[in-house]
Amino acid sequence: MNLRHDVKTLAAHFQIFGEYLRAEPYGSGHINDTYRAAFDQGGVAMHYLLQRINQYVFKKPPELMENVRRVTEHIRGKLIAPGEVTRRVLTIVPTRDGRLFHLDAQGNYWRTYVFIEKARTYDAIESAAQAFQAAKEFGQFQKQLVDLPPPRLFDTIPDFHNTPKRFAAFEQAIAADAANRAAACKAEIEFALRRKPLASVLLDLNAKGEIPERTTHNDTKFNNVMLDEATGEALCVIDLDTVMPGLALYDFGDMVRTATSPALEDERDLSKVEMLMPMYEALLRGYLSTAGEFLNRAEKEHLAFAGKLITFEQGVRFLADHLAGDAYYKIHREGHNLDRCRTQFELVESIERQEAEMNRLAEKR
Numbered sequence: 001m002n003l004r005h006d007v008k009t010l011a012a013h014f015q016i017f018g019e020y021l022r023a024e025p026y027g028s029g030h031i032n033d034t035y036r037a038a039f040d041q042g043g044v045a046m047h048y049l050l051q052r053i054n055q056y057v058f059k060k061p062p063e064l065m066e067n068v069r070r071v072t073e074h075i076r077g078k079l080i081a082p083g084e085v086t087r088r089v090l091t092i093v094p095t096r097d098g099r100l101f102h103l104d105a106q107g108n109y110w111r112t113y114v115f116i117e118k119a120r121t122y123d124a125i126e127s128a129a130q131a132f133q134a135a136k137e138f139g140q141f142q143k144q145l146v147d148l149p150p151p152r153l154f155d156t157i158p159d160f161h162n163t164p165k166r167f168a169a170f171e172q173a174i175a176a177d178a179a180n181r182a183a184a185c186k187a188e189i190e191f192a193l194r195r196k197p198l199a200s201v202l203l204d205l206n207a208k209g210e211i212p213e214r215t216t217h218n219d220t221k222f223n224n225v226m227l228d229e230a231t232g233e234a235l236c237v238i239d240l241d242t243v244m245p246g247l248a249l250y251d252f253g254d255m256v257r258t259a260t261s262p263a264l265e266d267e268r269d270l271s272k273v274e275m276l277m278p279m280y281e282a283l284l285r286g287y288l289s290t291a292g293e294f295l296n297r298a299e300k301e302h303l304a305f306a307g308k309l310i311t312f313e314q315g316v317r318f319l320a321d322h323l324a325g326d327a328y329y330k331i332h333r334e335g336h337n338l339d340r341c342r343t344q345f346e347l348v349e350s351i352e353r354q355e356a357e358m359n360r361l362a363e364k365r
Contacts, residue, residue, distance in 0.1 A: 005035070005052065014048075032241075033051065053101070067153045068243070090113050118228065136290050176323075195312055205298060307351055
């Protein structure tokens, strides 16, 4: 297999032992370049993940990796059994000289993690049981970080879930129309503009002190939690690049966005896009089984709204990137970001139709 990067040479900079066997691209993420590399260690093939950090998205990789180090070490300190330490938190593999990353000759930042064996991720939810497990694990992740000691983590992407600023950037993309695409997506633009008041609700509550800032994952797509292949149990939260200060509701909202519809994020057949109430109920039970111990009343009252808001925000981001000429998200076909936007907006409408019932379910918990 011809790889885009020389993984064997890159891996030699890290504290990985044994004979290099092979590597292949891994995962379906939009941002970083990721490879799974196999090494012969005493006759057993052991795997590692090598990732190139996308500096267009993450401007300060050293700060990002310091966040990851602090978070993983803090969680590791709460784990007891050896099996937990190796499977329930990411393990950074340092470079030969003890650093968290390798800087190559082209200025690319590379990092390595121990690969979690006999576990996998899913791009689309397959059952309510999976939804429960994922939500429980993301809630546990937040709970483990409630007492993360100072200093405050770095903002790896400033204003990542600042929906008013995301919306302002979208409006700027409309005005600039850099790729001359605005006329062809007029319906999507109007859909977003009608819902502009949604953007500031959670941050207004935060400014009033009703919803606190917490340490959050900020990108809780269903494929960012690993499930045990044999039992289906959630094991470990991954993709920690956006772990930073945020609102707990951002994380729950993104779970609703990514786990309640049977459709993929870029589904073209919008009739397949629907917020399934059994999936939402499973998410709610799973999340509150762990996060319910520390969430306050205002946070619990806005769980359903958070699903609508984050889905809307992501649709706006996809649409803005489409208008800008696909500068942020990787695309694999013409109009890919517009397809992603349409899927998000269809899900927003499905949530709106069921929001009253979603709120009733939360009130019962």
